[in-house]
Amino acid sequence: MHRIETERLYFSYTRLAVAPFEFDFDFEHWRGLAEADPRAFFAAREEVLARFMAAAPKRLSGELHALQALIDHSRAEAGSPVNSSRLLLGMMAEHLAALSGHMTQLHRQSTILTARLPPVVGE
Numbered sequence: 817m818h819r820i821e822t823e824r825l826y827f828s829y830t831r832l833a834v835a836p837f838e839f840d841f842d843f844e845h846w847r848g849l850a851e852a853d854p855r856a857f858f859a860a861r862e863e864v865l866a867r868f869m870a871a872a873p874k875r876l877s878g879e880l881h882a883l884q885a886l887i888d889h890s891r892a893e894a895g896s897p898v899n900s901s902r903l904l905l906g907m908m909a910e911h912l913a914a915l916s917g918h919m920t921q922l923h924r925q926s927t928i929l930t931a932r933l934p935p936v937v938g939e
Contacts, residue, residue, distance in 0.1 A: 850857040869880045887904065894900035 846857070846860075849860065865884060869877065869884070872880055886907075890903050890907070891900045894903050
């Protein structure tokens with residue numbers, strides 16, 4: 817469920833599903849837990865991350881653990897939640913830029929291959 821307030825989009829509830837892992841994410845619950853009991857928040861966070869990684873295909877296990885270690889290290893080094901968010905958003909932007917480059921290259925290659933196909937008879 818999403819609600820718009822003062823030109824900002826707030827996500828109060830999101831359902832994440834990565835077969836066979838399902839997780840109901842209630843932002844307000846997690847925010848409240850982090851404020852009321854940070855130790856319980858981080859323990860619950862670790863449990864959810866462990867369940868997510870365990871549900872992923874085995875071939876991704878090493879990459880997921882390495883990525884989470886990088887995220888945790890970056891958060892610790894950032895010094896503040898704002899700096900941490902900026903750093904992690906920068907990392908995501910780099911990966912999205914790389915993905916965009918790969919998609920552009922794939923599109924170019926598929927255009928070249930499509931041009932080489934013989935015409936379909938009857939068209």
